[in-house]
Amino acid sequence: MKLMGDIVCKFGGSSVAEARQIRKIESIIRSDPHRRYIVVSAPGKRNPDDEKITDLLYTCQSLAAEGKSYERPFEAVSSRYLQIDRQLEARSEIQSRLEELREQLAAGASADLAASRGEYLCARLLAAYLKATFVDAAEIIQLKGNDTVAESSYRYMAGKLKDPGLYVIPGFYGSDSRGEVRTFSRGGSDITGALVAKAVHARVYENWTDVSGLLKADPRIVRDPRPMAEVTYREIRELSYMGAKVLHEEAILPVYEQKIPILIRNTDRPEDPGTVILAERNSQVHPIAGVAGRIGLGLLYLEKFLLRKDPQHRDRVLGILASHSVDLEWERSGIDSLLLLVPAKQLEEKREPLRRAIEEELNPDHLEILENMALIAVVGEGLSTRPDITATALQRLSQQDIHVRLVDQGSSKISALFVVHSEDFNRAVTTIHDTID
C-alpha cells in the first residue's frame, strides 16, 4: 500500500496559538518527510489571560443570533489571524476569508459552523504557509445522526488524500447528511487526526501538544508525577474512564482498530521522547501505567442474613434505584451483601426516600448510604503478574490512616480499584503514585 509509512500530525491549540509556534510546526514537519498529514486545532491561548479563538467564535455566533453586535469578539478573532498571517508572510487570503465569516455570521450561521471556522481558518493559513494542499474536513468526514462518524468518510478521505505531498486538514468538524457543518461534541481535533491516520494507514499518529507526554498521575493532585514512556490503548482507556485527562476514547478507537501507535509530543520541546500509546508494551520495567480517579460518588451498602438465597435481591435493589432515577455506576456483591456506586449528585434529596424504599422492600440488617466517596484505579499491564503492587499500595494507605472501603484487583487484568472517602482522595492518589515505578 503506497500510503504506508506516513505520519499524521495533529497540532493542538497551543501549537498554533501564534506565529512563532507555527514556525516550530514547520520545523517539525520539515524534519521528517513522512509527516505528510497535518490536522490542526484553532489557535489557543497565548497566555493564561488570553482568549481561545473557539470561545470568541461561539460568542460572535450567539450575539449575532440575538441580533446584537459581535464586533468586539470578531475583531479579536480577526486580529489574531491577521497578525499570524502577517508575521509568517503566509499570504493565505485571510482577509477575504474573514469577510466571508462575517457574512456567514450575519446570515445566521449555526453555532457549529461558527465554531468550526477557528480550525478552518487556521488550516487555510497553515496550508498557505507550508505550501501544502488544504482539504476541508466537511468534504471528507461525514457525521451520522447520533454524532458518530459514517464509514463512508474513510472512502472520501482515501480519495482526497491519495496524492503525494503535504496536506493540511482542519480538525474538530465534519458535515452531516445535508452537507451542514457539524462539530464533534467530544474529543475535538484529536478525533480528526485519528480518522485521518486510519484512512491513510499511517505508521504513527503524532499528537503534538504543550506537554512532553502523559503523566502517571494528575499534576493538580500529585506533585511532579512521573512521565509515562509507553502505555497501551487499554491502559489509556481505563485511566480515561477513571477520570484521567488523556485522549478521548473516540480519538483512540480508529487507530486502535489498526494498531497505529499514537505519540504524544511537545511542540515546544520536540527533542523530548513523549509518550507512545500502542497495542502492547513490555511491562517488566514499568508494570504500572498510572493512577487516576474521581470523586463525586455515592455508595450504597446493604447487608442481610441469607440475602444471597433470594435470587431476586439484585433486581429488586436495581429496580429501586431505577425508580428513583439513580444510575448504577459500579456494583459488587458479597455473600450476603451488595455494594453499589452511583453518582453522588443523583443521591441529593433522594437519600431518605431511597433508604425507606430499600428498607420496605428488602428489610436489610444493615444499610449505609454515603455521599462523599471516590474511586481510584491503578492501571498497568504488569499488574496481573505483580500482586505485590496492590499489597504495597494497600499497606501504605493503611499506614497513612486512609480508610479503604473497597479493594478490587482482577476484575480487570490491568487495574486495581480502591474506594476511599473523598476527603482522603488526594492523599490516597499521591500515596499510590509514590508506590509505583
Add this chain to the structure above:
Amino acid sequence: MKLMGDIVCKFGGSSVAEARQIRKIESIIRSDPHRRYIVVSAPGKRNPDDEKITDLLYTCQSLAAEGKSYERPFEAVSSRYLQIDRQLEARSEIQSRLEELREQLAAGASADLAASRGEYLCARLLAAYLKATFVDAAEIIQLKGNDTVAESSYRYMAGKLKDPGLYVIPGFYGSDSRGEVRTFSRGGSDITGALVAKAVHARVYENWTDVSGLLKADPRIVRDPRPMAEVTYREIRELSYMGAKVLHEEAILPVYEQKIPILIRNTDRPEDPGTVILAERNSQVHPIAGVAGRIGLGLLYLEKFLLRKDPQHRDRVLGILASHSVDLEWERSGIDSLLLLVPAKQLEEKREPLRRAIEEELNPDHLEILENMALIAVVGEGLSTRPDITATALQRLSQQDIHVRLVDQGSSKISALFVVHSEDFNRAVTTIHDTID
C-alpha cells in the same frame, strides 16, 4: 416469660455412640438445672471402622424394599441399642421398640421413617435413662412441601414443652401434612435443636460435639489451626458459604432471629470453653474469625475495548451461560472486562462450545476459560477497620509465589476474597491462616 433462661442441648452422634458417652451427657445435664431440653442424634461411630446407625437403617430399608433379607444390618442396629440400654440399665423397653421397627420395615417403611428411627430410639433410651419426658419430633415439627419448617411447629413445641422438668427430643425429623415422618434433607439434628431453642426462648443453644469448638481453618488443610473463641452468625454464614464445615445455615436461622447464642462444646472435654456463635462480638483482639474456601471453580474472563459502552454486554454473556446450563456463582465487572466464576464441573465438555458462542456473540479481544480455580474467603468482623490484614495476606501470598487472580475486599464488610489456582489452594489457605491472629 417462664421458659426464659433455659438451655437447649443438642448431642451429636459421637456423644450418644455408646454407654460411656451417654454417662457424660448425664453429668453435663445434671451439672446445670437450666439444661432442660435435650435433642439427640442417632448413635454415631465408636471407632473409624464402625458403622453409623443411620447408614445401617438406610441399608435395612432398601433391602426390605427389594424384598431381601435385612437381618445382618438390623442385628447390628439392635445390638447397639440393646448393649447401651443394658450397660446403662436404662430399661427403655428397647426390645419391644426394635420389634416395632422390624415390623415397620417389613410393612414397607419409607426411607425417611426408617432413618428417623435412629434418633427416635436414641431419644427413647436417653429419656428412660434420665427419667425425662420424651417428646416425639413428629408431633411437634411440621415440614412443608419444600422441606421448610411450618410456623405452626413453634406453637406445637411451645405447647408440648411448657411444663417444668427435663425433655428429650429426637433430632433429624418431623412430619409432613399427612402425618408421615420426614427427615431433614440438610443440617439434621442441629436444625431440631435450633427450632426447640427458638420455641422455648432458650438463653443459649448448646451444640455438643466431639470437638472443642470451631477452628479458624480446616484442619485437613492447615496444620493445627487456631480455635475460635467467639464468632458472629454472619461470620459463620460467610465461612459456611465458602465451604467451611460448620453448622448448616438452616440450623442457625431460627436462633439468629432471636439472637440466641450457640455454644459449640465437646462432650469429651466439657471443661473446654468451646466456641460461642452470637450476634455481635468485640473484634479488637481477634479481627478475623477464620479462613475458608473451596476448589472446583471455573473462571471465565473476557475483555473487549469499550465493552462497558455496550449496556447489554452483561446480559448477553449471562444469556450464553444460561443457554449452556452453566450457573453463575460469582461475577465481577471491570472497566472493559467481565470475570465470572462458575462450577468447574459444568464447564466440562462445554468449554469449546462456550468459547465459540462468546466469540461469535461478543467478539472479545481476549477470552480466558480456566477450569481449576479456587475461591478463598478471609472472614472477620474486624476486617473493615484493619485493611492491613488483606495487605499482609496479599504480600505473603506474593512472597510464596502464589498467583492471586482476583482480590476483593469490601463487597462484604466482613470478608475478603481471593481467587487462586486449585494447585495453590492448600498453600494459600495455610499462608493466610498464618497471617491472622
